[in-house]
Amino acid sequence: xxxxxxxxxxxxxxxxxxxxxxxxxxxxxxxxxxxxxxxxxxxxxxxxxxxxxxxxxxxxxxxxxxxxxxxxxxxxxxxxxxxxxxxxxxxxxxxxxxxxxxxxxxxxxxxxxxxxxxxxxxxxxxxxxxxxxxxxxxxxxxxxxxxxxxxxxxxxx
Numbered sequence: 001x002x003x004x005x006x007x008x009x010x011x012x013x014x015x016x017x018x019x020x021x022x023x024x025x026x027x028x029x030x031x032x033x034x035x036x037x038x039x040x041x042x043x044x045x046x047x048x049x050x051x052x053x054x055x056x057x058x059x060x061x062x063x064x065x066x067x068x069x070x071x072x073x074x075x076x077x078x079x080x081x082x083x084x085x086x087x088x089x090x091x092x093x094x095x096x097x098x099x100x101x102x103x104x105x106x107x108x109x110x111x112x113x114x115x116x117x118x119x120x121x122x123x124x125x126x127x128x129x130x131x132x133x134x135x136x137x138x139x140x141x142x143x144x145x146x147x148x149x150x151x152x153x154x155x156x157x
Contacts (some may be wrong), residue, residue, distance in 0.1 A: 050066045
């Protein structure tokens with residue numbers, strides 16, 4: 001599938017999953033381990049920032065702070081990025097997600113398709129291409145959205 005289309009579907013999946021999610025349930029832990037819905041969206045937001053950094057390496061020499069934090073330290077990255085947003089409201093977290101996904105979508109349109117599918121464009125795995133990572137992001141997002149949906153079904157309305 002086209003990387004841009006898959007990225008768009010990933011974004012729409014997140015938005016539809018949390019659409020009308022009860023505000024009082026955003027901070028309840030247990031959706032994925034100890035994470036709440038807000039924590040999962042914070043986590044997905046950090047991966048959107050990571051994608052922005054990866055895409056940025058293909059169009060400019062812009063700084064890549066998320067990429068620098070991620071490479072070789074994925075578990076620490078996950079924990080610290082969720083913790084960095086713990087005092088934000090659910091609305092602030094979803095707003096950041098939306099802003100960052102707009103950046104990733106915009107950057108993706110600036111990169112020729114052949115560069116997106118060129119092996120060696122993923123900084124932490126030179127055997128992969130950015131399209132592979134967008135596929136991974138989609139799968140990762142799907143898994144977390146399924147967890148949110150399951151949590152939503154078990155919680156009283």
